[in-house]
Each structure stands twice: as C-alpha cells, then as structure tokens.
Amino acid sequence: MDMITSQTISSIYSEYFEIIDSFFGAIKHYLGKEEDSHINLGSHIARYPLISDLILDAIGDLDEVIGKFWSENAKKVFDFIKTQNTLKCIYSGDISPLILENFVKKSALYVDSIIIADPIYNLTIFQKQIILDNKYYLNKLVRHVFNVWKLKDLVLANLKENIIFLLPINIQLVNQKDREDLLGKANNKFANYINKITGQTLSDPKDSLAFLEDFQKPEDLFKQIIEPTLLPRQLRDLNSLSEFLVSFRDTGKYSPLKDNSIGWNFGLYVQSQFIRVQEHRFFCEKLIAEPIYDYELPWFFFNYEMGCGGIDEAIINSLQKEKFEWISKVPIYALKILREENKLEYMRNTLRKGVTDLKAKKDSDLLKVSEQIERNFQEAFKQQKSEIVSLEKEVANIVKKEIPITAGGFLLGFVPILGDIISFLTAGRDIKNLLVQRSKNKKEIAVKKNDFINLLVQSHDNK
C-alpha cells in the first residue's frame, strides 16, 4: 500500500477545490471581502427563477462527481487523519458552521486540526433528496460551498499539521451493524430522556413520539414538562421554547417530514439530536478526535449524553462562545503565522491555565471554563503589551540617553560613567554595541507587533 503523505493529502484537496471551481467558479467573483458574503449569494441567485433553474440543472451532476471523488479518496484521508498524533476535533451541529472562517479562527487557537464533514457531499448525496424546495437547496448549497471555498488557502497551506480536514462524515456511511447499533442506542436514550422530562414510562421511541404528538400548542407541551432543568438552557421557558418550535417548523417545511403537531416536532428534534450525538461520538472514536460545536444546543445534548470529556473538550467548545467573537477579527493568515512561529503549544498552555479536569467536567454550560479562558487571554495580552512597552522603553533609552552620553565621552576621550580614561577604540566599540542593541530591539518590537499574539491583542482591543 502506498504511503499517505501530506503531499498526497494536499493533492487530494487541490482536486477537491478544482471540482468546486469547475461547478461554481463562474459565481465566485460575487464574494466580497466580508466574512459573511457567501451567506446570501444563493438566495440572490434564487430570485431569478429561470436562471436558477438552469443552474440547478447544470450542477445536477455534482453528487456523481463528488461521490466518485470521495470513493477514491476518503479512505486515504481517513487513514491519514487517524495516524496523526495531534489534537484533533470533529465538528457537528449544522452542515457546516455558519461562518466556517470564524469557527476555524477560534478552534485553531487550541487544536491542531479541525475535521469538518464535507458539506458538499452531505448536501448533494443525502440532503438533496429530502429538500422539497429546489431554491432552498440551491441557497444552502451555494452557502456551504463558498463557506469551504473561502478557506481554500488554509486547507492547502503547507504546514506541519493540517489545520482543516474535509471528510465525508454521515451516519449513512457507517456499516449496517454499527449503524443499527447507533440508532438503537439513540432511540433508547431519546425515549428515556422524554420519560425523564415528562414523567412518562414509555420504552419505545414511537410511543414517545405518539405521546408528544397530542400537544398542538407550545403551552400544552410545556405543561407536560415536569423537569425543565433537563432542557437546554435556551428552551427552559415557554417563550423561548415557542420561538424555537416556530423556527423549527419553518425549516421543516422544506422537507417531506410530516408536520403533525408542535409536540411531534419537538420530539422529532430531540430524537434527531440523540442520533447526531451517537453519530458524532462514533466518528470521534474512529478518528481519535474531540467533539466540537459552534452553538449551544447540540453541545447540550452531547454533554447531557456523554458528559464533558475533559479540559480539551471544554476549552475547544468554550472558545465558540459569543464572548470570544472578537477572535474572528484576527486575519485568517494569522493562523498560518501561529503555526509557523510554533506558538500553538504556547497558546494551548496559556488557555489551559487554571482549568482543571474536574472543573471542566462539572461545567456543563461551560460558563466557568469560558470565564477562565477570558482571564487567561487578558493575562497573555497584558504580558504581550508589557513586553512591547519594555522593549520600546529600552530603545528610547538607548536613543535619548545612553548614546549621547557615550558619544560625548567618545568625543572627549572620556567615558563619564566610568570616570576613567578609556581608549577611543573601546568607547567606539561601546557606541557600536548600543546601536546593534537598539536595532535588535527595534526588530524584536516589529516581530512582536506582527506576531500572532499581537494580532490577537489588536482584534481584542478593536472589538
């Protein structure tokens, strides 16, 4: 068997981006510099019915092409990732994070590699069949395609560790025995969860759904919940639960899933989350990676089911919290600088300060861990700033004070601070040393100002 090298992986991903380019290259020029310029592009195109129909038809063979591509390459990438003895994480939650670029900026401060389920594969192979509205599909596809496209340079960057891996990840790809096992587990856990929050004693997930189906209004459903603390924080009161269910119903109208009642929809959502957790756990185990989410709902269900795995998992997921949104202002090239400067380990140690395994495991909402991380950032920034200030002071001293005095001594044939007669040669060397030191310090300031930590400091201060 051929050895799978970084070059092999790089050429696989080059081919992947060539595929994207061959299908969507004609519209990539619409992407602006803004991080979210890919979000509305598909819906803009969808406003032109005749043209969007043509585009939909013309990219109709993307499933075939991407399916063939992964059938030839998935195993190689999978095996390569498995052999990487690094800190990896696998994303789960949506098809891809809303703004992948920002998600990667935050995650790559701590992990070596982020593994993302290929959104093109999942959308064209699995979701296309279940999305009823073609325009909605086009909108989604364009959004996720360009979400990935924007990180092309980072995916192809020649670094010691790949920052991003794309891979086909889907429960449908799991072998039948394991899949049945996963689904069985998920369904049992789902029924058990419904029993816990409602006080029922149902053992079959179908019975759980049938029970929930009776509730037509959010308030009827909410009345049945005897343990609201077991719900995700965002769904613990009637208003937020109602809002969530309305938006869930809205997205559901594009799929053929039957929309029986509010209670049924709630059940369906919870069941899907338990299945997703099992799928995610399975792939994390296979690739020896940590789970990562970009919003709290899926994290809640993973945490409810599996608990927090420890410091790394807690930190990775805490970094996704809104309070760290300022990290997304860091330019994407800064991630390459971080790796080139070999500062990842330093960042990791900085973020880990004060976070213990016990603290992480107990903190299901990640509030304490995220507060600690915030303090750690502040500390690192303070130190960075003070280092720059101290270097700047040193330069200023050399310029303002020491050089004139030394130069004066040199001219007079004296070095006043020593009070002895010193040869011109010695005094001259002294000036030269000071100039060398000043230039060295200036260079160090320039490096420090352009290094990754300072780019972080700037993003933080400009938030």
Next chain:
Amino acid sequence: MTINNINMNIDFFGDGMRIFLAYISRQYKKNPDYKPHPIIRAFECALEGINKCKNGNCTMGVSHEGTTTNICDPYIVVLQKKSNGIEVKEIRNVKVDKQLPLDIMVIIFRLQIHLDKFEGDTVNPQQMADALNSVIPGNKFYALGDRWKEARDEFKKQLAEGKIYLTEDSDIIEEINRIRNDTPWEDYSNRLRAFIGTSIKAGVVTITSPKDSKIEKYKVFDYATEFMIGKTADYFKPFKKDC
C-alpha cells in the same frame, strides 16, 4: 460596491450561462463524441470570442445539424459585450427564419441536461414526457403508454356518440374501420394514434408513440420548440414568462 455583502455588477444570466457551459465541457470530457443541440454549440462559439471583444462589440456563433448535403436546425447566436456582462442580442433559427426568445433558449439548455441523463441518442416516450415536464412549466406532457386500449375504447365511444367529428378524411375513416380489437398499437398510423390519444387526457399533449419506441433526442427539441413557440403554442398558451 456591495449589496448585502454581494459584489455588484450582477450578471447572473451570464454566470448561469457559464455554469451551464461548464456542464457542457464536463460532458465533452466524459464523452468526446458528445454533441449538444445546435443552439448550445452556436452559443459556445459566440461566447468563446466575447472575452476578446471590446464593450459594445458583438460576436456570432453558428451551428447546425445534418450532413454535408443536408443541413437542418441551423441556428445563429449573437452576443454583445456590455460593461456589466453579456447581452444576448439574437438567437435565430435560420431555416425557418424565426427568432427564439431568451427564456426559450434557457429551456432548451435545460432540456439538453435532462435528455443527457438518458444514455444514447434516443429516448422512450415516458422519458421524453419526463424531460419535457421537467423543463416546461405546467406538467403538459403525458406518455400514453399502456393506456392506449383505454384511449381507443373511449375514442370509439365518443365517436359513436357523435362527440368527435372527423372531417371527411377517407384515409382515417378507412383505418378506423379496419382496426380490430387485436390490432397492435404499433400498427396504427401516427395520425390515428394522435387522434385517439387526445380522448382520455384533456389539456395536455399526449405522446402516443408505442411505449418501447425510440425517439431521437433532436426530435424532442423540435417538439419542445414547436410547443413553446410554434402553432400549437397558441392553443395551449403554455409558457408564462417569469424571468
């Protein structure tokens, strides 16, 4: 300049065309003998030259079916380069000297993609109806298939009741008198099949060819064009412009 973070100078028409042409070039890669509809080939030719053009200048592409001695379906496409994209100035069938509207051209392009899903140069009637219904709004095409006996009986009934009036066409009356219950559908004339086909489905175009018959793909294009801009279009008013 951006609107909702999307770069301006929106030319989705031109981009849609380019995405479509990228599809065509993938088909050429898969099959070097791939031969799309003459409009598409003419469009490709015209578009090839457009990049070298100055704003305001036009390019023209010409293509046709047929042999060295027999030309059919000759089309010309004229494009004009504009500062914000490309404008299609004209798509003309030179043989009948008829201009094709832009929206019809897009439908022809889409029909090409749908027909490409079926291997070879021919399709069966059901595939033809599916392809046409996929691209022409209104689900207007119906493949009669196995329902021909039902249609025949209904036709006979309506004829006996005087609900169908046949002009004094001795050939067709003679054929009707000649057919028996065991006469296979394949032995009916195209003309009679067409008469019979209309009796069980109103408001649609019934494709009455025997279900295993092979219809050349280029005929499907003719059929679509005739339906959309030919004489039958006046009866069906099938195509509503929405772009």
